[in-house]
Amino acid sequence: MSTIKKTALFGCYFLLIFIVLKFNSEVIVDWLNKSLFVDFSMDEEFRVNDSFYNGASFVVLIFLIIYAIFGTFLVSVLVTNLLFGAIIVANQVKVKERNEFITFKELQAIASPKELLSFIDVTVGTALLFLISIISLLALLHFFSKKITKKMGLEIGLKYRVVILLTAVLLFSAILIQPAAYNQYVMKYEEEKTHNFNPVLRAKRNGFIPTFLQTVKPEYMVRPSDYNKENSELIHEKYTRIAETVNQQRDKELNDSQTIYYLSETLIDPMELPGLLQNGTPTPFISALRGQHIGGKMYSQYIGGGTANIEWSVLTSFSLEVFNDPMAVTPYSDFYVQAKNHHTVLDFFKEEKVALHPYTPHLYKRQSVYDAIGFDEFLYLTNGIEHTGKLGTHKRVSDEEFHKDILRVSSNDHVGMIHALSMQNHSPYTGEIPDMDYLPEINYAIYPEKESKGLTNYLQGLRATDDSFEDLIGTLLDSDKEINFVLYGDHFPSLFRGKEQQFPGALLHETPWLIYMNHGRSEGGLKLDGISPIFLTTVLLKEGNYKVTPFQALMDQMLSSGIKRIARDFIVTDKGVVLNSEMDEDLLMMVNDYRTVMYDALFGSDWLPDSFYTFYD
Numbered sequence: 324m325s326t327i328k329k330t331a332l333f334g335c336y337f338l339l340i341f342i343v344l345k346f347n348s349e350v351i352v353d354w355l356n357k358s359l360f361v362d363f364s365m366d367e368e369f370r371v372n373d374s375f376y377n378g379a380s381f382v383v384l385i386f387l388i389i390y391a392i393f394g395t396f397l398v399s400v401l402v403t404n405l406l407f408g409a410i411i412v413a414n415q416v417k418v419k420e421r422n423e424f425i426t427f428k429e430l431q432a433i434a435s436p437k438e439l440l441s442f443i444d445v446t447v448g449t450a451l452l453f454l455i456s457i458i459s460l461l462a463l464l465h466f467f468s469k470k471i472t473k474k475m476g477l478e479i480g481l482k483y484r485v486v487i488l489l490t491a492v493l494l495f496s497a498i499l500i501q502p503a504a505y506n507q508y509v510m511k512y513e514e515e516k517t518h519n520f521n522p523v524l525r526a527k528r529n530g531f532i533p534t535f536l537q538t539v540k541p542e543y544m545v546r547p548s549d550y551n552k553e554n555s556e557l558i559h560e561k562y563t564r565i566a567e568t569v570n571q572q573r574d575k576e577l578n579d580s581q582t583i584y585y586l587s588e589t590l591i592d593p594m595e596l597p598g599l600l601q602n603g604t605p606t607p608f609i610s611a612l613r614g615q616h617i618g619g620k621m622y623s624q625y626i627g628g629g630t631a632n633i634e635w636s637v638l639t640s641f642s643l644e645v646f647n648d649p650m651a652v653t654p655y656s657d658f659y660v661q662a663k664n665h666h667t668v669l670d671f672f673k674e675e676k677v678a679l680h681p682y683t684p685h686l687y688k689r690q691s692v693y694d695a696i697g698f699d700e701f702l703y704l705t706n707g708i709e710h711t712g713k714l715g716t717h718k719r720v721s722d723e724e725f726h727k728d729i730l731r732v733s734s735n736d737h738v739g740m741i742h743a744l745s746m747q748n749h750s751p752y753t754g755e756i757p758d759m760d761y762l763p764e765i766n767y768a769i770y771p772e773k774e775s776k777g778l779t780n781y782l783q784g785l786r787a788t789d790d791s792f793e794d795l796i797g798t799l800l801d802s803d804k805e806i807n808f809v810l811y812g813d814h815f816p817s818l819f820r821g822k823e824q825q826f827p828g829a830l831l832h833e834t835p836w837l838i839y840m841n842h843g844r845s846e847g848g849l850k851l852d853g854i855s856p857i858f859l860t861t862v863l864l865k866e867g868n869y870k871v872t873p874f875q876a877l878m879d880q881m882l883s884s885g886i887k888r889i890a891r892d893f894i895v896t897d898k899g900v901v902l903n904s905e906m907d908e909d910l911l912m913m914v915n916d917y918r919t920v921m922y923d924a925l926f927g928s929d930w931l932p933d934s935f936y937t938f939y940d
Contacts, residue, residue, distance in 0.1 A: 340396055344386060347400060348379035351407045355531040358414040359424060359523060371528050374512040378532030382407065384495055391488030394479060398464050405457065414531065422685030424526050426538035428661045502539040510536070515651070522656040522688075543646050543658060544926055545891065547919045555923055555930035558916050559873060562935070566876035576938070577671040577869045580805040581733065583741040584668075584859075586634055587722075587788060589748045589781070590812030592835045593763075595620070596826055601764040605786040608793040609810075609835065617848030617866050618837030622855055622888055622895075624649060626831055627750065627817025631655045631687035634744065636856040637811065638667040638696070640878055641921050644855070644890035654925075655687040664924035665695045666874075666936035668860045673939060674739025675699045677732050681708045681720035682746045698742070702728065714787055717754030719746040723791040730798055733806070748784045750817050752777035761786040769825055778818050800841050807867060809859055811836040829853065838863055853895065855888040873935045874920065880913060889917060 356375060357363040385406070390399040414425045479487075498505045506512035512533040515525065526534040594604045604610055613619070623633055624643065635654045636643050646652045659665075669676050677700045684690045684703040693701045702708050709731070710724040722745050729743050763782040765775050792810075799806050812834030819831050833853060839845055848866050851858075861878040864871055871879055881889070888895035893902045894914055903911060923931050 343396075343400070344383060345379065347404070348382040348386070351382050351404070351411075352376070352378040352530070352532065354411050355407065355414070356527075358411045359418055359527045359531055361419055363415065369527070371530070372513065374506070374510045374533040375528065375530035377510045377512075378530060380509060381498070381532050381536075384491055384498075387487055387491040388495065391484045391491060394484055395464075398461055401461060401464070418523060422523050423688055423691070424523055424531065424534065426661075427535060428538065498536070499539055502536040506533050506536050512537070522653075541657065543648075543652055544922055545647060546926070547915060547922055549915070550919055550922055550927060552928070552930050554919065558919060559931055559935050561916075562873035562876045562880075565880060566871050566873045569876055569879060570870045573868045573870045575867065575869050577807075577864065577867070578673050578739055580807050580867070581674075581739060581741070582672075582807040582863070583729065583733065583743060583799075583809065584637065585729075585808065585810045586630065586637070586744045586813050587748075587810060588630065588745045588812075589750075589814060589816040590785070590788065590810075590834060591815055592620075593782065593785070595833065596769075596830055598766050598769045600782075601766050603761075605761055605763060605782045606789040606835075608789045608796075609837070612792075612796065612839060613835060613837045615847070616837055616839050616845040617850075617862065618835070619851040620833040620853055621811055621836040621859070622829065622853055623812070623814045623832055623834050625814040626820050628814065630744070630813045631689070633811075633813040633856050635659065635692075637859050638669070638742070640668070640857045640860055640874070641925070642855055642857050642889045642917075644888060645918055645921055647891065649890075653687065655689065655692050658925065660688055660691045660695055662925050663929035664931075664936075665697070666924065666933070667696045669697045669740060670872075670937035670939065671869075672739035675735070675737050676740045676742070677702065677738055678742040678744075679703075679708065679725070679728055679732065680744045680746070681711065681725050681728070682744075682749075702732070713754075714747065714784065715754060715756035715758070717747065717756070717784065718751070719749050719754075721791070722747045722788045723794070726791055726795045729795070733799075733802075736804070745788075747788060748781060748816070752780045752784075752816070752818060754784075755780055756783050756787060759783045759786065770822075774818070781816055781818060796839060799839070802841060805844075806841045807863060808839040808841075809836075809863060810839070811856065811859060838866060840867060851887070853887050857889070858882055858887075870938070872937060877913070877917060877920065881917065884910060884913065886910075886914070889914060891918075 354363070355378070357365055360366075382403070386399060386403045389402050389406075390396065393399050393402065410425065417423050417425055503514075506514075510530075510533040512529060514537070590609075592604070592606060592610060593599055594610070623629065625632070632643055632653060632655075635641070641654075643649050643652070643654075676698050678689075678693055678698045679702045680689070682704055684701060684706070690701065700707065704711070704720070708720070708725075708728055710727040711720050712724040713719065714721045714723075725743070725745055725747070729741060732738055732741055761783060763779055765772075765778060767775065770778060796808070799808060814834065815831050819826070823831060836854075836859060838848070838859075845866065849862060851862065854862075858878065861875060861882050863869070864875055865879060865882070885896045886894050887897070893900050894906070894910075895901070903914075906914065920931060920935075923929060
C-alpha cells in the first residue's frame with residue numbers, strides 16, 4: 324500500500340473514530356442527565372443551566388484511558404459504555420428510591436458488590452454469570468479487532484498507547500485535584516451560593532457530570548491548625564474530667580425521662596416585630612408558656628428555608644456557622660451520611676427513638692441520615708402517619724392531626740425519644756381557614772397591603788398551631804411519665820424575604836424556643852435570647868439536672884461562659900460579636916476545642932472515642 328493511501332486510510336479511520344466518539348460521548352452525557360429524572364422522563368419545559376449539556380470531554384478522557392489499556396477502538400467504546408451504563412442504571416435506581424444521586428465517595432461501594440446487588444434484586448451468582456459472559460464476549464471481540472486492525476495496518480503501537488495513557492491519566496488526575504477549576508472553565512458550571520434544599524433538583528439543572536465533580540473535593544470546613552491525634556486525646560481527657568465533676572452535682576440521666584424534640588415549621592413570634600400587628604398575638608399560649616418555663620429566642624440564619632440544617636444542628640449540637648460557607652452547605656444532603664461519626668442526642672437514650680414527619684421522606688436524604696444516627700422508626704406520610712387531616716384549604720397536614728400521632732407514639736412506654744417535624748405552616752401561604760376566629764390586623768405601613776393576604780393566612784395558621792399546642796401540653800401535663808418537651812421554630816417564613824430594611828438586625832433571624840418539663844420541673848426556668856440551636860440539648864441537660872457526656876460538658880462550659888453562638892472566626896456573647904483575636908486565652912482554647920471536635924467528627928479521622936459522646940456501648 325502506497326504512503327498516500329496509507330495516510331488517507333489513517334485519516335479516514337481517525338475521522339471515523341472522532342465522529343463516533345463525539346456522538347457516543349454526547350449520548351452518554353444525555354443519558355446520565357436523564358438518569359436524574361424518574362423513569363428517564365425529562366420535561367421539555369424544564370429549565371436547565373449551561374453546564375447541563377457539557378461533560379463529553381470528561382467521557383472522552385475516560386475512553387482514552389480505557390483505549391490505552393485495551394488498544395482496540397470497538398472494545399474500548401463498549402467498555403466505556405458498559406461503565407457509564409452501570410452508573411446510569413445505578414443513579415436512576417437511587418433517584419427513584421431515595422431522591423439522591425450518586426456522589427464521588429459512593430463509588431467506594433463498588434468494593435461491596437453484594438450490598439449493591441441487593442438494590443436491584445440480583446443474586447451474586449447471576450451477576451457473576453453475567454460478568455463472565457461480558458468478559459468472554461469482550462475478549463473475543465478484542466481478539467478479532469486486534470487481528471483486523473493489524474491486518475489493515477491501523478494498529479496503534481505500544482509506545483503511542485503509553486503516551487496516550489500517561490497524558491490521559493495526568494489530565495484526569497488534574498481534574499481530581501482541582502475539580503472546581505475544571506467545572507468552572509470547561510463545564511461552565513456556576514456554583515450556587517444558596518441553600519441546597521433538594522440536591523437532585525440542583526443536579527437536574529446543572530447536569531450529572533458537573534454536579535458529580537462538585538462532590539469530588541468539597542471544602543466545607545477549615546482544618547484546625549492544631550488538629551492531631553495527641554490534641555484530640557488531650558481534649559477527651561480534659562472534658563471527661565469536667566464531665567465527672569459536673570455529674571457529681573446531677574442525679575438523673577436523660578434516658579430516665581421521655582423527651583420530645585419538636586421542630587414547628589416556620590414558628591415565629593410576630594409580636595417581636597415592632598409595629599407589625601395592631602391587635603393581639605396569634606400565639607398567646609406559646610408566649611405564656613415561654614414566659615413561665617424555660618425559653619427565649621433562638622438564632623436562625625435562614626428565611627424561608629434551612630429546616631434540615633437547623634434540625635441537624637439541634638440533634639448534633641454542631642454549629643452551622645463554623646462552616647466556610649454557612650448559607651450554601653447542607654450537611655444532610657452534602658456530606659453527613661458519609662461522615663465517620665454520627666453521634667447525636669439520640670445517644671442519650673437506651674429506649675426506642677422515633678422520628679415523625681407528616682410529609683415525604685425524600686428531601687435532605689432524611690431516610691439515610693435517620694438510619695445512620697440510629698432512629699428505630701421513621702414515620703412519614705406514606706409510612707406510619709395515621710392522621711392526615713388539614714386546616715380549611717391548607718395543603719399540609721394540620722398540627723392538630725399531627726399531635727394525635729405524636730401522642731400515640733408517646734403512649735408507648737418503650738419510646739425514650741420522639742423527634743417531630745411539623746408541616747402545617749410550610750409555604751405556600753394560599754390556604755385559608757374559613758372558620759378561624761382570629762383575624763390579624765396588619766400594619767400596612769410596615770408590611771405591604773398587596774402582599775398581606777399570604778401573611779394573614781400564615782398568621783391564622785399560627786393561631787391554629789397555638790390552639791393545638793394548648794391541647795398537646797395539657798395531655799403531657801397529665802401524664803404519669805416524666806416528659807420533656809423541647810419546642811423550637813426553624814426559620815421565618817418566606818413571606819419576610821426582602822423585608823430586612825423594615826426589620827433590621829436579628830429581628831428576622833430569631834425564632835421562639837422553649838423547654839417544658841411536666842410535673843412543674845421547668846417553672847420559672849432559664850431565659851436565654853439569641854442562642855444557637857446547638858445549645859438546646861445543653862440547656863435541657865442543665866435545667867433537668869441530667870448527667871452530661873464529655874462533649875456536653877464542653878457545651879455546658881461554653882454556655883456557662885456566656886457564649887451564645889460559635890462561628891469559624893468569632894463567637895457571639897451578650898457583648899455582641901467577639902473575634903478570635905479579641906478572646907482571652909482560656910476562652911479561645913475552649914472554642915477551638917469545640918471546632919476541633921466538630922472537625923474530627925465530620926471531616927477528620929474520628930479520633931475521639933465513642934465514650935466522648937455517649938454513656939452506652
